[in-house]
Amino acid sequence: MSENIKRRDFLKGAVTGAGVGVLGAMGLYSYSGARKSLFTKTDRKMTDIGTCRKVKVTNISETSWFNNQTLVGDIKGAGGLLVDQYSYNWPPFGNGKGLGKGSYEAGMAMIKEYLPHDLDKAWEIAEANSVNPENAGGYAALLEVEELSGNTRKFLLDSGWSYKWMDECFKREGIDKMLENREIEALFISHEHFDHYWGLPVTLKYDPTITIYIPEGFYPEGKQYIKDAGHTGKLVAVKSGLCKHIPGMASYVFPIPIICRVYGEQSLYFNIKDKGLVSVTGCCHQGIIRFAETAYNELKYEKDQCHGIYGGLHISPFDDWDPKYDDLVISLERYGFERIGCNHCTGVLCAKKFITAGYPVVEGTARFRSKDKAYLGNGDTITFG
Amino acid sequence: MPDTCKHFFLDSLLPPSVAENPEDAAYELVRAVLIRSTYIPGVRHRLGWCGIHEAVAPENRPGSLTARVNDWPGVFALHPEAPGPGQVSRFGLSYFPAPDEDLVERFSIEAGIRALAPDFMEQVRGFSRHPELTTLFHIGIVDCLKADHGIFISFQARERLGWTARDGIEVETPEGRVQAVSPGGTDQDLPALDIGLAFFRPLAAAFTYTLKTGPDIFYTQKRNAPKSESFLLETREQRWTLGYFNTGTRAGIADFDDADAEEVWTSEMPVPKFCKEEPWWDPDLAGAGHSVDKKAMGISDKPRFILLTGFLGSGKTSFLDRFIQAQTASNHFVAVVQNEVGEKGLDAALLDETYAVTQMDEGCVCCSLAGNLRAALSDILDRFQPDFIVLETTGLANPANILREVDDLDDLFELASITSIVDCLEGSRTLDRFEVARDQVRLADVVLLNKCDLCGSGQDALEEKIRRLNPGAAVHPTCHGDIHPGLLYGVNFRNSVQRPLFSAMGAHATHADDRIETRLLDLSGPINEANLKEAIRAGGEHILRVKGIAEFTDRSGPMVFQYAPGTFRISAFSGDNRDRFLVVIGQDLDTYFDGRSVL
Numbered sequence: 005m006s007e008n009i010k011r012r013d014f015l016k017g018a019v020t021g022a023g024v025g026v027l028g029a030m031g032l033y034s035y036s037g038a039r040k041s042l043f044t045k046t047d048r049k050m051t052d053i054g055t056c057r058k059v060k061v062t063n064i065s066e067t068s069w070f071n072n073q074t075l076v077g078d079i080k081g082a083g084g085l086l087v088d089q090y091s092y093n094w095p096p097f098g099n100g101k102g103l104g105k106g107s108y109e110a111g112m113a114m115i116k117e118y119l120p121h122d123l124d125k126a127w128e129i130a131e132a133n134s135v136n137p138e139n140a141g142g143y144a145a146l147l148e149v150e151e152l153s154g155n156t157r158k159f160l161l162d163s164g165w166s167y168k169w170m171d172e173c174f175k176r177e178g179i180d181k182m183l184e185n186r187e188i189e190a191l192f193i194s195h196e197h198f199d200h201y202w203g204l205p206v207t208l209k210y211d212p213t214i215t216i217y218i219p220e221g222f223y224p225e226g227k228q229y230i231k232d233a234g235h236t237g238k239l240v241a242v243k244s245g246l247c248k249h250i251p252g253m254a255s256y257v258f259p260i261p262i263i264c265r266v267y268g269e270q271s272l273y274f275n276i277k278d279k280g281l282v283s284v285t286g287c288c289h290q291g292i293i294r295f296a297e298t299a300y301n302e303l304k305y306e307k308d309q310c311h312g313i314y315g316g317l318h319i320s321p322f323d324d325w326d327p328k329y330d331d332l333v334i335s336l337e338r339y340g341f342e343r344i345g346c347n348h349c350t351g352v353l354c355a356k357k358f359i360t361a362g363y364p365v366v367e368g369t370a371r372f373r374s375k376d377k378a379y380l381g382n383g384d385t386i387t388f389g
Numbered sequence: 390m391p392d393t394c395k396h397f398f399l400d401s402l403l404p405p406s407v408a409e410n411p412e413d414a415a416y417e418l419v420r421a422v423l424i425r426s427t428y429i430p431g432v433r434h435r436l437g438w439c440g441i442h443e444a445v446a447p448e449n450r451p452g453s454l455t456a457r458v459n460d461w462p463g464v465f466a467l468h469p470e471a472p473g474p475g476q477v478s479r480f481g482l483s484y485f486p487a488p489d490e491d492l493v494e495r496f497s498i499e500a501g502i503r504a505l506a507p508d509f510m511e512q513v514r515g516f517s518r519h520p521e522l523t524t525l526f527h528i529g530i531v532d533c534l535k536a537d538h539g540i541f542i543s544f545q546a547r548e549r550l551g552w553t554a555r556d557g558i559e560v561e562t563p564e565g566r567v568q569a570v571s572p573g574g575t576d577q578d579l580p581a582l583d584i585g586l587a588f589f590r591p592l593a594a595a596f597t598y599t600l601k602t603g604p605d606i607f608y609t610q611k612r613n614a615p616k617s618e619s620f621l622l623e624t625r626e627q628r629w630t631l632g633y634f635n636t637g638t639r640a641g642i643a644d645f646d647d648a649d650a651e652e653v654w655t656s657e658m659p660v661p662k663f664c665k666e667e668p669w670w671d672p673d674l675a676g677a678g679h680s681v682d683k684k685a686m687g688i689s690d691k692p693r694f695i696l697l698t699g700f701l702g703s704g705k706t707s708f709l710d711r712f713i714q715a716q717t718a719s720n721h722f723v724a725v726v727q728n729e730v731g732e733k734g735l736d737a738a739l740l741d742e743t744y745a746v747t748q749m750d751e752g753c754v755c756c757s758l759a760g761n762l763r764a765a766l767s768d769i770l771d772r773f774q775p776d777f778i779v780l781e782t783t784g785l786a787n788p789a790n791i792l793r794e795v796d797d798l799d800d801l802f803e804l805a806s807i808t809s810i811v812d813c814l815e816g817s818r819t820l821d822r823f824e825v826a827r828d829q830v831r832l833a834d835v836v837l838l839n840k841c842d843l844c845g846s847g848q849d850a851l852e853e854k855i856r857r858l859n860p861g862a863a864v865h866p867t868c869h870g871d872i873h874p875g876l877l878y879g880v881n882f883r884n885s886v887q888r889p890l891f892s893a894m895g896a897h898a899t900h901a902d903d904r905i906e907t908r909l910l911d912l913s914g915p916i917n918e919a920n921l922k923e924a925i926r927a928g929g930e931h932i933l934r935v936k937g938i939a940e941f942t943d944r945s946g947p948m949v950f951q952y953a954p955g956t957f958r959i960s961a962f963s964g965d966n967r968d969r970f971l972v973v974i975g976q977d978l979d980t981y982f983d984g985r986s987v988l
Contacts, residue, residue, distance in 0.1 A: 011494050014567050016505040018560040073773050076722045080774050085428045085720060086599075088401065220406040241406070259407065261421045263428060263720070267404040294445045323427070323719055325440030325457035325464065327875025329514070330715075353714035357871075 050304040055277040056252025058150035058389035061284060061314045065164055065173040065382050066347035067141040067373050068199030074139045078103060079264070089198050089264040090225050096126060096167065096202060098134025106134075108225035112232050120205035120212060120234040127167040140166035141373070142203045143286060143316070143348055146179060146188075149253055150389070152277060157250060158182060160191040160214075161272065162286055164203030171206050176372065176383060183210030190215040192255060194286025195262060195269040196226045205233040213237040219257040220244060221268025242270060246302055252276070256298060258290035271315075273299055276389040280309030280342070287316040287349050292332065296339045310339045312388040314380070316348030333357050343388060345380035352376045399540075402599060415478035415535040416469055419542075419592075420452045423467075426595035428720070434459065436598060437591030437668060440880040444468070444517040452480070453517045457880070458587055462487035465588045466516050467531065468523055475642035478533045482544075483526040484584050485513045492584070497577035498558045498569045500525040529585040531592065532643055539605070539635030542596055543643065544589040547614045549624040551578035575622070582627055593631050594668035603670050605656045606632040608639065610648035631669060692724075692770065694795070694802040695779045698788050698829040699810030700819050704839035705781055708810055708870030715874050716777060724775035726766070762794055766801055778802055787825045788832045789933050789976075792954050799956040806878060807934075809833035809862075810870065813844035817851050820858070830858045831907060832933060832974060835877050841866040859907060861936070861972045906978055910987065912969040915940040918959075921971075921987050925952055931981035937971035938962050 069075045079085060082092045082104035090097055090108040097111025114133060118126035131137040142164020150156045160179070164170035174180045182188050191207055191214050194200050207214060215238040216230060222241065230239055244259045252275045259268050269289045274282040281299055288295055296310065317332060324330040332354050336344075344365045346355050355378035358365045366386050367377045374381025399408060402421045408414055427433045427441050439457040444466070453468040463486040473479040486492040486504055493504050503509060503525060516522045529546025557572035570576050597603055607630070614626035628645050632638070637655035645651075654661055660670060699705050713723045766778065782791060788807055795804075809829045812819070816838070819826045830836060836855055841848060848866065855864055865872055918941045925932050935952035947962040950971065973982060 011498070011501050011569065012488075012505065014562050014564070014569070015493075015498065015501040015560065018502050018562040018567070018569075072717070073722060076720070077774055079720075086401065086425055221404045222406075223400070223404050259417065261402070261424045265401050267407065267421075291443070291445070294443070297445050323433075323440050323875070323880060324442045325455065325880060326442065326510075326514070327440075327873040327880060329442070330873055330875060332718075351714050351718060353710050354718075 048300065049302050051246060051248075051302055052304045053246075053248050053254040053273065053275055054251030055275045055306060056149050056151055056250075056389070057154070057277050058387060059274045059276065059282055059284075060148040060150075060385060060387045061345065062146040062148070062177055062385045063345075063347065063368075063380055063382055064144040064146055064177050064179060065142050065170065065372075066316070066379065067375075067382060068143050068165065068348060069139045069141050070373065071139050074136050078135055078139075085263040087264065089196075089266065092198075092264075093133075093135045094198060094202075095130035095134035095137040095140055095165075096205075098130050098132075098137070100133040103135045108228070112229070116232055119232060120208040123167040123171060123205055123209055126205070130167075137166070140169065140202075141199065142166055142170045142173070143200050144170065144173070144203070145284070145314070146177065146182075147272070147284065149250065149274065151251060158188045159253075160188055160207060161284060162194055162200040163191060163207045165199045165201075167203060167206055170203040171209075173372070173382065174206060174210070180210050183207060183214065186211060186213075188214065190217060190249075192216075192270060192272065193218045194271065195219060195289065196222050196266045197262065197264065197287070200286050201226065202229075204229060204235075208233050208235055211237075215240065217242050217247075217255065217270065219268040219270040221257075221259060221266075223265065223267075244268070254303070256302070258294065258298070260290045262287075262289045271295060273303060273305075274388070275303070275305045276311055278306055279389050280307050280311030281305040282312040282314070282388040283310075285313070285315035285317070288318045290318075292317050292335050310341050312343035312345070312386075313341050314345040314386055314388075317346050317350045317354075333361050333363075336363065337361075343386065345384075345386035347374070347379040347381060350379070352378055355379055399600075411535070412472075412476070415533040416452055418535055418540070419467075419478065419480065419531070419533045420454075422595050422599045423454065423456075423592070425599050432598065436594045438595075440875075442514060444515055455485075455513060455516065456588070458591055461587055462490050463492070464510075464513050466513070466523060466526075467588075468517060470530070473530070473532055473643045475534075477640075477643045478535075480531040480533075481523055482528045482531050482546075482585055482588060483516070483523045484528050484588075485509070485516075485522070485526050492579075495577065495579045497525065497552075498560060500577070502560070528579075528581045528588075531589065534640050534642055536640075536642070538638050539640075540596075540600070540633045541630055541640040541642075542593055542633075543628055543630040543640070544585055544592075545626070545628040546581040546585045547624045547626045548580070548582045549578055549622050550581035551622040551624075552576055552618070552620045553622070555620060578622060586629070589629065590668050596631070596633065597669045597671070600633050602633060603656075604631040604633055605635050606630075606637050606639065606654065607664065608651060608653040610645040611650040612645050612648050691801065691803045692775050692778050693805035695777065695805055696788055696791060696795075696807045697779050697781045697810070698786065698807065698833065699782075699837075700812065700815070700823075700826060700829075702815070703810040703812040704837070704867075704870040705810050706870075708808075708837060708839070708867075708872075709779060709781065711869075711871050712777075712779070712874050721776040722773065723777045723779060724769050724773055726769065726778060726780045763798060763801075766798060770801060777805075787828050789828055792832070792933055793930055795954075799953075804951075804953045804956065806835055807833045808835040808837065808877070810837045810839050811851070811855065813838055813840045813848055813851060813866075817847060817854060820851075820854055827858055830855055830862070833859060833862050834936070836862045836864045837870065837872065837877075838864060838866045839870055840868065842868045860909070861907065906975065908973045908975075908978055908982070908984065910937075910971040910973065910984055912937075912939055912971065912988070915942045916987055917942050918944070921950075922957060924983050924986050925957075927983070928975060928978075928981040930954065931977060932973065932975040934974040935971055938969055939971060940969060 078092060091104060091106050093103055093106030096115055097106055097108055099106050099110035114129050115126040143162050144164045145161045147159045147161060148156050212234050213236050217240045220241045220243050242255060242257050244257045246254055246256050248254045254273050255270050256273060257268055257270045261267055272284040276282055342364055344363055352375055359378060366380055368379050368381035368384040370377045370381050372382035380386055403417060407417050426436055427438050437459050439459050441454055441456045444453040444455055455464050455466045457464055463484055466483040467480050470479045470481050488505050493501055512519050529544060532543040534541040553573055554570045554576040557568060557574060558570040558576060560567050560569045610628045611625050614624045630640055697705055709725060716723050852864055916939055925935055937950055938947050939950050940947050948959050949962045951958040975982060
């Protein structure tokens with residue numbers, strides 16, 4: 005073969021001729037016998053988490069903050085996306101020293117005596133010492149799981165941010181009474197971010213004994229907050245991976261670095277009898293692909309069908325090298341969800357694109373400061389099953 | 390560095406639950422460094438990354454990812470392997486070349502066939518589902534060690550990774566059987582070390598950036614590569630190691646015990662010449678304290694400015710919606726400025742200020758100018774610190790006039806693009822009828838051919854018309870303005886400069902009878918920078934834009950040259966485009982621009 009003919013000129017569409025001394029053996033390429041690839045072809049684990057009949061999600065609040073430009077301005081002003089969230093000087097941990105100069109300890113010292121019984125007072129102090137306190141909202145949802153027996157069990161996912169806003173929202177949806185009556189079994193915190201977690205005392209005000217599940221990966225400040233906020237119940241730091249809770253309900257902790265010095269996100273899976281898998285997320289920082297692929301590999305679910313999804317949907321934690329694929333509409337398509345309730349960090353424009361693309365988006369009512377009907381908004385509910 | 394600082398910065402990468410688990414910590418550390426160093430586009434680009442995609446396969450340990458590195462056309466893949474000696478966290482590194490890259494010739498026949506298959510890039514994206522790919526395109530290994538005596542990151546590869554085929558290789562091609570490698574000939578001969586270092590450099594720079602400290606030790610070791618099989622090419626093998634948070638001690642684990650040559654640098658020594666230019670040295674790269682000081686990193690703090698033109702109804706708003714959504718998703722903030730009041734129906738009561746602001750859907754402010762552009766833009770920058778300013782013109786605006794208006798504003802922002810939207814249905818007629826429509830296309834560097842779904846057969850003719858008006862612009866067909874900004878402007882907003890497609894343009898004007906014309910200057914050798922600037926200045930306001938890749942007599946290497954009224958920008962060009970050219974856009978260039986004085 006002539007040296008000046010390029011391989012590219014003839015390799016296109018070629019196959020290696022079988023039986024003509026193709027290198028003796030393909031094993032040659034792994035020239036170093038010591039290299040053990042971790043790519044073990046494993047079968048799907050198909051862990052059985054049982055089934056439940058129905059899950060009803062009530063959106064207590066998805067408006068984490070009310071003005072995006074204020075939030076982005078604060079993050080930039082404090083030094084950027086890698087900065088520790090407790091240093092922003094956002095409420096409730098304001099110390100009066102201004103943007104980027106806060107600390108958990110100093111902020112907590114000012115409000116600790118009022119937690120969790122007098123949140124009006126605590127928030128008043130926080131407002132006086134924090135940066136842009138009026139911008140705080142929060143993310144929280146009520147999950148009502150109907151077991152096969154017909155018995156319904158209640159859980160909270162996240163506890164929002166602003167004490168003031170979240171207390172209003174809790175009262176609007178009757179969460180305060182449910183907590184007081186000890187109807188809600190446990191609080192799952194999806195991740196340590198301010199808008200999902202810092203409103204913790206609002207839950208504890210009504211039920212300080214509630215069991216709390218946090219993903220492992222919380223920072224010391226976050227763990228201390230649970231104590232300082234007056235929690236007296238059981239605390240479980242859920243290890244990365246699958247954790248079964250009740251028949252048909254499991255949580256999954258994804259180890260993933262997240263902006264503002266947060267690590268790890270816990271999402272919820274439900275297996276609905278005769279319907280399929282339902283996924284409930286806080287922000288889905290692990291990315292919708294990892295979220296859905298994990299379910300496929302880890303869980304056994306009805307009809308092998310992804311039935312529904314609720315929550316904030318992130319595509320990926322970083323920009324793709326091929327922008328062609330950097331699109332939530334494309335990412336979501338392949339999983340064939342039958343009911344989609346999205347909000348929070350999904351992006352209104354993205355939700356509208358789902359609708360345009362014909363996805364089964366359950367629209368909301370755009371009440372209580374939710375922006376658009378494309379979102380399953382504050383006070384709206386969605387039922388799977 | 391005192392221990393408290395070390396813990397502070399490590400803490401910000403890994404929470405205690407992960408850091409305290411010795412088996413996982415170093416695997417997770419690499420992943421955390423990669424993810425955190427790529428959040429901010431400016432930082433990411435400066436470190437050398439051009440986007441990352443996690444190859445998700447839940448049965449595998451997280452950390453399998455593909456990445457592109459600035460100026461490399463192919464894709465690197467990093468995937469966790471079983472731990473190396475002493476429980477060092479080990480990753481395999483592969484490089485998947487772009488099909489038209491010369492390196493394809495150096496890979497094995499089998500790899501070459503795979504690389505030229507039409508679905509190759511699809512397979513690369515999900516490479517963890519095609520484990521044979523990582524073997525075929527293997528380059529070297531990356532090790533990370535997190536121990537009491539420091540954090541170490543290493544890269545190890547052969548200078549030449551290759552082998553011969555004793556019996557030769559035949560391949561079946563569509564044209565018949567071809568002897569691809571003669572018996573005893575070379576199947577693969579890859580400069581593996583050099584390729585792998587192109588990935589290791591940004592990786593190590595990312596460690597320096599996220600750990601907020603430079604390395605305390607750097608050493609390279611060399612040995613004769615183990616010749617475990619007779620068909621392997623004889624070559625040297627190298628291992629490069631950087632250590633952080635230590636006192637100049639080596640990793641001591643997985644190091645080459647049989648090295649016969651080595652170079653060692655520790656922090657009290659001057660940096661050796663051969664590695665002075667490496668990107669991993671500067672502990673001040675990220676600025677003081679815990680803030681991301683973009684200025685210290687040489688990153689322009691100025692927002693990027695996009696001038697958006699197009700006739701009424703062409704789809705500017707749809708495009709903007711998409712643009713804002715994509716930017717918001719990556720934590721960017723966009724300010725949209727409309728240069729005429731009324732189009733969006735803003736509240737008239739607000740308009741007694743210099744400009745009025747309304748909140749658009751999300752992630753964006755929208756302003757209507759009612760007066761002084763500079764005052765308004767300065768104020769918008771102060772109030773909102775946007776990452777992007779999009780100036781949306783009305784359909785009838787001539788971008789040339791706006792360019793002149795913004796010509797003294799280059800201290801406020803960086804002109805990133807003039808993007809023009811042409812309606813597929815009406816575009817042809819509009820271009821025939823209105824000079825201003827033609828000017829919008831002539832001045833654009835990106836043209837969107839919108840409403841393609843409604844167009845039918847006229848699209849080719851329209852595209853041809855646009856190319857005749859502006860052979861230098863990138864033309865993208867779209868529907869509803871729906872196109873990812875990364876496809877228009879490049880990942881990190883770094884699309885390379887393309888030579889106009891009309892190679893026959895030469896130095897002749899294409900539109901002698903029109904008001905605005907485009908000229909291509911082919912450059913055969915280095916040109917004089919002062920002469921070029923003088924010629925542009927002499928043209929005054931008649932020269933609207935100059936853009937291209939040139940070599941200058943008083944600078945070394947190719948440069949990207951850009952001129953917009955009032956601003957010259959010259960930056961190093963590191964792509965593989967060998968064309969040297971300048972595109973000049975202006976009015977009556979025969980009179981006002983003396984191209985010969987430049988050549």
